[in-house]
Amino acid sequence: MSGPGDHQVADSIEPADVQTLTMARALNAGLRRAMESDPTVLVMGEDVGALGGVFRVTDGLAKDFGDERVIDTPLAESGIVGAAIGLAMRGYRPVCEIQFDGFIYPAFDQLVSQLAKMHYRTAGAVRVPVVVRVPYGGGIGAVEHHSESPEAYFAHTAGLRVVTCATPQDAHWMIQQAIASDDPVMFFEPKRRYWDKGSVDLRAASAPLDRARVVRSGERLTIAAYGPMVRTALDAATVAEHEGISIEVVDLRSLSPLDVPTLVASVERTRRLVVVHEAQTFLGMGAEIAARITEACFYQLEAPVLRVGGFHTPYPASRVEEDYLPDVDRVLEAADRVLAY
């Protein structure tokens, strides 16, 4: 690819260049634009056609692009990803939907042993520009296997790009950038934020696909978050501000690769870092970030890098998920600790 994020759709947009959309609608509009501008883009998955996906992210696409391009697949995740690889080898750009995070594992072999390695083992001869969309994370009161955060498995796998959006604006653009990428991209969508509204600038992306973004500047410490936790981090920063503590929030956006320079630049100023994610802290993204920042900013850091995340348990029954999930209080508790050094 020409470089993640270079892809921009410059068509004239009406009625307005800036619209207020939910994240689900912003994704839908992004998929639509990608399909309009490139006839090789396909959407495939369970119930993505007539139903428009269980979260309605593909709503209306089957009607407008037909069932040759919007494919209701058999109920088989390994089949979805494996077939997408074959389609990609034949010149298509499939966008797969995995219905919920917890249903991605039947496709694990196709993702980590096939999709991730195809370009490498063919010595660059075969590109597999497959996007795998995964609604992920908890907080919606769901039954088992519908609230998980499996991103670290994939970030751990060389050959896959892993990204996650936190706002409608990023959802809209990052899905288009992911589709334009010639690499396979795991695209994690924070399902509890699907209905959050935000303004979407239909003219330009906020940043390239592999960049983090400072979404709130502050002085005393940096919080690095991604996906569903960006809003939580911002809420925590707002509360802290009332207590006179200025917090900077970095939205990582890309988990593989990690935009270490953006984080380093932030921590060099604030000298403290807390990483927040829903996934378990044990061997989660925070562990990698802590190691990298400790190495890069050893002499600037005033405190160890702290992590706020899920406990080392399976995702519990939803009646206790509020105690499991990091929230504003848990983030502020870590902020207090990191400031106490």
Add this chain to the structure above:
Amino acid sequence: MSDLASPRGPAGPRSVPPGGEAIDFVQLLTPDGARKRPAEYPLDVDADTLRGFYRDLVLLRRFDTEATALQRHGELGLWAPLLGQEAAQIGAGRALAPQDFAFPTFREHGLTWCRGVDPAQVLALFRGASLGGWDPAVHNLHLYSIVIGTQVLHAAGYAMGIQRDGHVGTGDPARDTAVLACFGDGATSQGDVNEAFVFASVFNLPVVFFCQNNQFAISEPNQRQSRIPLYRRASGFGFPGVRVDGNDVLAVYAVTRDALDRARRGEGPTFIEAYTYRMGAHTTSDDPSRYRPTGELEHWQQLDPIDRLVEYLLLTQTGDERYFAEIAAEADALGVRVREACRSIPNPLPESMFDHVHVEPHAQVDADRAWFRAYQSSFETAGGAA
């Protein structure tokens, strides 16, 4: 071949022709309540058994209706209604011997009913108060499985264990044991399910694959999973397949009993396709108006599993209006009991999320639990001081 979907048009023709006549399946009770007596499935049931089936169907439907209502009132996070599939589940559930072991999907409320699981335990899962709720060994029934198809392989493995225990083909009816593996039409596309067929076939396992073809996997009609009738897949794997009218409790009972007997005798697996219809939504989060062809629901309502049994009970004078009123009153009482039971399901203690991650102590879990406990009590201290 007439039962092949058209080679192109992805949706293909619906498998349910108006009237349903073209579907050939084992049927013992027609939608009008007339009794048929196919030679391969002789069934003599006494009046009490017949009335028992009726009672099961009516109470189960009431339980299901109550649960749907409880979800609407915010008492459950979600519910997967079985409306329309009562006969398939009761027929199969009542065919089990006490020692048989069953592996359900997440819609198997008829099976939990037959296996004596307290409805409140089923509701606890959908309320988000537990991840399961019962000990499988107590009911010879595994927990509901939400990841589609996974339980079918577990059933194959469990059957391998039965085989190794020598609990197959001894001729002792209290000892010989079979496994019932339940799944839907959508699940037949999963690798796990097909792998289970292979295991069952090559090891000649005492397992019965019980597929409720309710015509849909969420929005996708079953033509998206198979070009041939599902039961015919079995022959490719090397064991018999049979299609049964899934809205006919007598037929499902007879066919499942026969297949379980075969399994217990050591004659290997059988695939049963119970041909039925999901009359409700996929779950309470679903909107079937987006994909259900017009007229289809009305067609299937004519084939209702309870109506035909009422006809038959009346015809044979095994049930009368007084009996039906008695059962209706029992259903009302069950409804009250279910509502109360649901509302009084306790919320789990937050700290319980650390229980049972491992059998033996695990330092990471213990550390997280200790941190959580301290964190919780920091609020209590703060609250107490205020």
